[in-house]
Amino acid sequence: MHSGLHALRAGHVFDGGEVRGPGLVLVQDGVIRDVDFTGAAPPQHATVEDFGPDGWLLPGLVDAHVHLCWDAGPDAVAHVTSQASGTVLETARAAATSALHAGVTTVRDLGDRDYLAVTLRETVPETERPEIVASGPPITTRGGHCHFLGGEAEGAEALRAAVRERAERGCDVVKVMASGGNMTPGSSPLHQQYGLADLRLIVEEAHRLRLTTAAHVHAAQAVEDVIRAGFDTVEHFTFFSADGVSLREELLDEVVRRGVFVSLTVGTLPGSPVPPAVAARESALWDLAAKVIASGARVVPGTDAGIVPAKPHSVYPHALAELARAGMSNVQVLRSATAEAAEAVGRGGDKGVLRPGAHADLLVLGSSPVDDIAAVMDVRAVYRAGHRVR
Ligand SMILES: [Zn+2]
Secondary structure, three states, X not given: OOOOOEEEEEXXXXXXXXXXXXXXXXXXXXXXXEEEOOOOOOOOOOEEEEOOOOOEEEEOEEEEEXXXXXXXXXXXXXXXXXXOHHHHHHHHHHHHHHHHHOOEEEEEEOOOOOOHHHHHHHHOOHHHOOEEEEOOOOEEOOOOOOHHHOOEOOOHHHHHHHHHHHHHOOOOEEXXXXXXXXXXXXXXXXXXXXXXXXXXXXXXXXXXXXXXXXEEEEEHHHHHHHHHHOOOEXXXXXXXXXXXXXXXXXXXXXXXXXXXXXXXXXXXXXXXXXXXXXXXXXXXXXXXXXXXXXOOXXXXXXXXXXXXXXXXXXXXXXXXXXXXXXXXXXHHHHHHHHHHHHHHOOOEOOEOOOOOOOEOOEEEEOOOOOOOHHHHHOEEEEEEOOEEOO
């Protein structure tokens, strides 16, 4: 496809784990062939792009939680439910481009309609979109959170069938609404939707079919059950109570002990209004995020991009600034956004690292994200599968 050898050079390299550099990354056929810090000259036959002594080479960023089919408009629910499939697919395509240009080269879509995120992956060339890890429609109860996406299933038989359907449709992950949510009338984030037995059955069936599992949880009891059921990632992790946020410390300890990934919902356009249930709990949620980060839990950023105007599909860099404000060092933020998030979405080794054999998805910044995390907005270039896309 593109057999030429490309050499990318910059004064600094973050390889997904450590800050290194100056360095040279050799790319061929969409894959990283070598990463060199010896100061050796690029091979003679390579085309060289030099981003200079101030340039930073990083793995492309990974967003653990997006909704490509949602247009981030004032009524994104109406858009995703009532527009024609072709229109929603166009929304998803624009969303994918927007994320890619922000440096996000892998997204995990945790709620589409009609498997449109899978369709997008199958119909748009990989160099024109991020890598898409897809769940299809979230599994939910009848009339439950986001039931309008088409994923209603109750009872052992129906739940097993729902998981199998997702495997057959080419999904990578099973998403379950374990508690209610904020965007569905009649659904309450304070209440569980499934009991422990159902959650266990979903995880067993998904893992048997080699799919990973993600659970949407706001209610504390739902958090307890999804951890016990063995979900790979816990989304939101907000511990909503009737009038605030009530962290149960022993559940946080359990998450740390088991190494469960916490996909924290971060990334809001500064100054943009957020949903009332979140706004009412804003300072408590930041306290919670700080505690989760301080606990040593494996925290990864999930923006929930698309659901409201405050969360456009380009919002990811703001999520990283928020993680830093909540107590992560800038290097921790970078690890969380690359190697850790790639592992959380089931793509560890291929994504989120600059090392031989990994996919050539890269981000180039013009200044140091270690000095100031806002440098993630100073994008000089984005590469996807070895192709420069920005
Ligand atoms: Zn979501």
